Amino acid sequence: MTGRHELKPAGLPTSRLAIALAASLVLAIIVGAATAIWMLRIQEIGKWEKQTETFSVVLAETVSQQMDFAYTALDSIAERIQDRWSVSAEYLSGKLSTHDFHQFLREKAALSPAVEVISVLDVDGNVINTSRNFPAPTYSLADRDYFIAQRDNPVQGTFLSSSVRSKTTGKWMFFLSHRLTGSDGEFIGVVILGMSPSFYSQFYEKLSGDGHATIGLLRNDFTYLARWPERGEVMGMRNLTGSTYELVHEKNKKSGVLITNNPRMSEGGKAVTRMAAIQSLEKYPLIINFSVDEDLYLADWRKISTGIVIVAMSGILAIVAAFSVLVNLLERREQDLVVTTELKQQAEVINRNQAHLLKNLTEQQIALKDSSDRLQAIFQNAADGIIMIDDTGKIEALNPAAVAIYGHPASEVVGKNGKFFSPPGQPDLLGLAMSRREFLETGCLRTEAERMRKDGSLFPAELAITEYYHAGRRKLIVIVRDISERRKMERMKSEFISTVSHELRTPLTAIRGSLGLIMGGAMGAVPDKISALMGMAHKNSESLTRLINDLLDIQKIEAGKMDFVFECLPLQNLLQTAISNNQAFAHSMNTEIILGSQLEQAMVMVDTGRFQQVMANLLSNACKYSPEGAVVQVLSMPRDGNLIRIEVIDQGSGIPENFRDRLFQKFSQADSSDTRAKGGTGLGLAISQAIMRQMHGDIGYYMAQDAAHDTVQPGGEGQDVLHTGTHFYIDLPLHTEGNGGLELPTPNPDPLP
Incomplete structure (x- = not known):
C-alpha cells in the first residue's frame, strides 16, 4: 500500500507536463499560422502592387502612342491648312468645304480606331467640313471649351477638352483642338479631333478582371475622359475624392501604387477598399488609374489562408488527440496520413502550375517566331522597295524590290552610305529627310524626288521616310516606289x-x-x-x-483652272433666260418648259454663264426623260439657312435604284449600252456638281415616290402644281444686300430630302 501511494505523486507531474507541452505546441501552431498568414498577405499585396503598376504602365504607353498619333495628325492637318489656305477666314471657309478635303479628313480619321471625327470650324464655331458627313451638318460649336480656349488665347497650343456629348451622335467624346491663324496672325478657325471614350472602354473591359478592376483615363485636373465600367454620370466630372487626387495632388507624385478606402464618386460616395496604380503621362496632360478591389487582390491570399487555418486546426486536433487517453496510435497515424495527403495534393498543384507556366512560355516563343517570320516575309515580298538606314546614313538592309529598282545588289550597299542612290549634287536619304521641316517636326516625310539607278539613269520616285528608335538609337525606314509609269x-x-x-x-x-x-x-x-x-x-x-x-x-x-466671274443678279431673270434658251430643245422633244412659283425679288451671286450651263443640263435631261406632251416645271422657293432652292421637275419614270449612287460620277449613265435610247456623255451632272460647289451651292435630287407624301406648291398662274416625277434641285445662298431690304417669308419645314 505504501508503494502504491508513492507512485501517484510520481505520475501527477508527468501528466501536467504533458498538458503543458500540448498547450505549448497548440500555441506554437497558432502563432506560426498567424505569422504565415500575415507574411503571405504582405507578399500577395506586394505581388499585386507590381502587377497593377505594370498594367498602369502598359496602359499609359498605349494611351501615349494613341495621343502621339492624334497630336501628330492634328498638327499635320493644321499645317496643311495654314500652308495652303490661310489667307482669311472667308477664303478658308470656301476652300475647306469641298468633298476632296472631306475625303482627306476621313482618311486621316480612319488611321486610328480611337479617332471618332476630325472637323474644321470657322471663326464663329460653325462646322466647315468634317470627316463624318459631307456636306457638313450646319450646327455651331462656339460654346465648347476647346473653341473658347483657342479663340481667346493665341498661344494656347493644342488643347485637350473635357468629355462632352456629341451634338451629332449623342455619344461621349473628348477633343484635341488646334488654333488656325490667318496670314496677318488673326484667328480664322479651329481644327478639332474627337477621341472616342467608347474605344478606351472596350479596350479597358478586356482588362477588367471580371468586374473587380476599374480603369479610368483622366485629364490632369482629375476630370474623367474615359472609364470602365462606363458611368455616364461621372463623365466630364472632376473626381477630387479618389485615389488619383490623393496620390497626385495631396502626395505630389506623378505615379505610384496605394491602397485606400476613400469614398468613390462612382459608388455614390461609398467607401471601398481598393488598390490603385496611377501613372501620369509625361508628354500629355493625362492620368491613368488602374484600380482593383480587395476581393480580387486578396482572393488567392484568402484561399491560402483558409488552407493554413485548416491545416493548423488539423494539427491542433492531432496534438489533442495524441495526448488524449482515448486516442490510440492508429488514429495518430491516420492523422499523419491526412497531413501527408494534403501536402501531396499541394505538391501536385505546384507541379501543374509549373507545367502551365512552361506551356505558356513555349507558346509565347512560338508566337514570337511566327511574328518574326511574318515581318520577314512582308519585307522580302513587298512590292515597294524598303531600305533601312541608321542615324549616320549607312544602309542596314534593303529588300529585293529595292534591289530591282536601283540595280545594286544587297552585298554591295549594306554597311555603306546611300549617297549613290541620289543624283550628283543631291543629298543622300538621311540628308533629304533632315532638310525637310515636316520630318523634323513629325518624324515622317512623304515626297517625290529624282533618284539614280546603278547604271546612272534617273527615274522619278515616291519616297515615304519614317523614323523609329531601337536600343536608344534613331533608325529610318524608307519606302521607295518607282512612279515612272504614273x-x-x-x-x-x-x-x-x-x-x-x-x-x-x-x-x-x-x-x-x-x-x-x-x-x-x-x-x-x-x-x-x-x-x-x-x-x-x-x-x-x-x-x-x-x-x-x-x-x-x-x-x-x-x-483648278475653271474661271468664274460672279455678279449679283435677279433670280427671276436668270430662270426666264434659262427657259428661253432651252425652250427650242424642249419643243424638239415634244415637251414644254413652264416657270412655276418663284421669288420675284430674290438676288443671287453667281457666274451667269456657268449658272446657265447647269440649268441647261438639268432642263435638257428633264426634257429627254419626260414622255411626249409632258410639262417640265421650274420652281424657286426659300430654304432654311438663308438659301434659295431651284427645282426642275420632270414627269419621267425616275432614276433606277441601282444607278442612284453613281448619278454624279463622271461618264455615268443609267443606260450605258451602245444602243441606249437617250444621248449624252455622262459628264453633265459631274460638271454641274463641280460648278455649284465653286459657287458655294449644292445640287441634288429626290423622287416624288421617296417622299412621305406628294407636296403641292403654288403655280405660276395662281393654280396649284402637283410635284410628281424626279425633282432635281440646286441650292444657292440668298444675297440679302441686293434684296432692297425685302424680308423673304420663312418656308414651311420641307419633308423632302
Whole structure:
C-alpha cells in the first residue's frame, strides 16, 4: 500500500507536463499560422502592387502612342491648312468645304480606331467640313471649351477638352483642338479631333478582371475622359475624392501604387477598399488609374489562408488527440496520413502550375517566331522597295524590290552610305529627310524626288521616310516606289486632251458650221433623202462638240483652272433666260418648259454663264426623260439657312435604284449600252456638281415616290402644281444686300430630302 501511494505523486507531474507541452505546441501552431498568414498577405499585396503598376504602365504607353498619333495628325492637318489656305477666314471657309478635303479628313480619321471625327470650324464655331458627313451638318460649336480656349488665347497650343456629348451622335467624346491663324496672325478657325471614350472602354473591359478592376483615363485636373465600367454620370466630372487626387495632388507624385478606402464618386460616395496604380503621362496632360478591389487582390491570399487555418486546426486536433487517453496510435497515424495527403495534393498543384507556366512560355516563343517570320516575309515580298538606314546614313538592309529598282545588289550597299542612290549634287536619304521641316517636326516625310539607278539613269520616285528608335538609337525606314509609269500616264492624258482640243475641235467646228449652212438653205434646196442624212450628220456633230466641250471642262476642273466671274443678279431673270434658251430643245422633244412659283425679288451671286450651263443640263435631261406632251416645271422657293432652292421637275419614270449612287460620277449613265435610247456623255451632272460647289451651292435630287407624301406648291398662274416625277434641285445662298431690304417669308419645314 505504501508503494502504491508513492507512485501517484510520481505520475501527477508527468501528466501536467504533458498538458503543458500540448498547450505549448497548440500555441506554437497558432502563432506560426498567424505569422504565415500575415507574411503571405504582405507578399500577395506586394505581388499585386507590381502587377497593377505594370498594367498602369502598359496602359499609359498605349494611351501615349494613341495621343502621339492624334497630336501628330492634328498638327499635320493644321499645317496643311495654314500652308495652303490661310489667307482669311472667308477664303478658308470656301476652300475647306469641298468633298476632296472631306475625303482627306476621313482618311486621316480612319488611321486610328480611337479617332471618332476630325472637323474644321470657322471663326464663329460653325462646322466647315468634317470627316463624318459631307456636306457638313450646319450646327455651331462656339460654346465648347476647346473653341473658347483657342479663340481667346493665341498661344494656347493644342488643347485637350473635357468629355462632352456629341451634338451629332449623342455619344461621349473628348477633343484635341488646334488654333488656325490667318496670314496677318488673326484667328480664322479651329481644327478639332474627337477621341472616342467608347474605344478606351472596350479596350479597358478586356482588362477588367471580371468586374473587380476599374480603369479610368483622366485629364490632369482629375476630370474623367474615359472609364470602365462606363458611368455616364461621372463623365466630364472632376473626381477630387479618389485615389488619383490623393496620390497626385495631396502626395505630389506623378505615379505610384496605394491602397485606400476613400469614398468613390462612382459608388455614390461609398467607401471601398481598393488598390490603385496611377501613372501620369509625361508628354500629355493625362492620368491613368488602374484600380482593383480587395476581393480580387486578396482572393488567392484568402484561399491560402483558409488552407493554413485548416491545416493548423488539423494539427491542433492531432496534438489533442495524441495526448488524449482515448486516442490510440492508429488514429495518430491516420492523422499523419491526412497531413501527408494534403501536402501531396499541394505538391501536385505546384507541379501543374509549373507545367502551365512552361506551356505558356513555349507558346509565347512560338508566337514570337511566327511574328518574326511574318515581318520577314512582308519585307522580302513587298512590292515597294524598303531600305533601312541608321542615324549616320549607312544602309542596314534593303529588300529585293529595292534591289530591282536601283540595280545594286544587297552585298554591295549594306554597311555603306546611300549617297549613290541620289543624283550628283543631291543629298543622300538621311540628308533629304533632315532638310525637310515636316520630318523634323513629325518624324515622317512623304515626297517625290529624282533618284539614280546603278547604271546612272534617273527615274522619278515616291519616297515615304519614317523614323523609329531601337536600343536608344534613331533608325529610318524608307519606302521607295518607282512612279515612272504614273508620270507616263499623266503625260499621255495631257497629250490626249490637247489632241482633242486642237486636232478635233477646230475641224469639227468647221464641219458643224458647214452642215448648219447647208441645213439652213445656204446651198439651195437639198433633196429629201440627202436632207435626212445631213440632219443626222449635223445632230451627231453637235453631240461630238458637246462631248469635246465636256472633256475640256472636266480637264479645267481637275486642274483648278475653271474661271468664274460672279455678279449679283435677279433670280427671276436668270430662270426666264434659262427657259428661253432651252425652250427650242424642249419643243424638239415634244415637251414644254413652264416657270412655276418663284421669288420675284430674290438676288443671287453667281457666274451667269456657268449658272446657265447647269440649268441647261438639268432642263435638257428633264426634257429627254419626260414622255411626249409632258410639262417640265421650274420652281424657286426659300430654304432654311438663308438659301434659295431651284427645282426642275420632270414627269419621267425616275432614276433606277441601282444607278442612284453613281448619278454624279463622271461618264455615268443609267443606260450605258451602245444602243441606249437617250444621248449624252455622262459628264453633265459631274460638271454641274463641280460648278455649284465653286459657287458655294449644292445640287441634288429626290423622287416624288421617296417622299412621305406628294407636296403641292403654288403655280405660276395662281393654280396649284402637283410635284410628281424626279425633282432635281440646286441650292444657292440668298444675297440679302441686293434684296432692297425685302424680308423673304420663312418656308414651311420641307419633308423632302
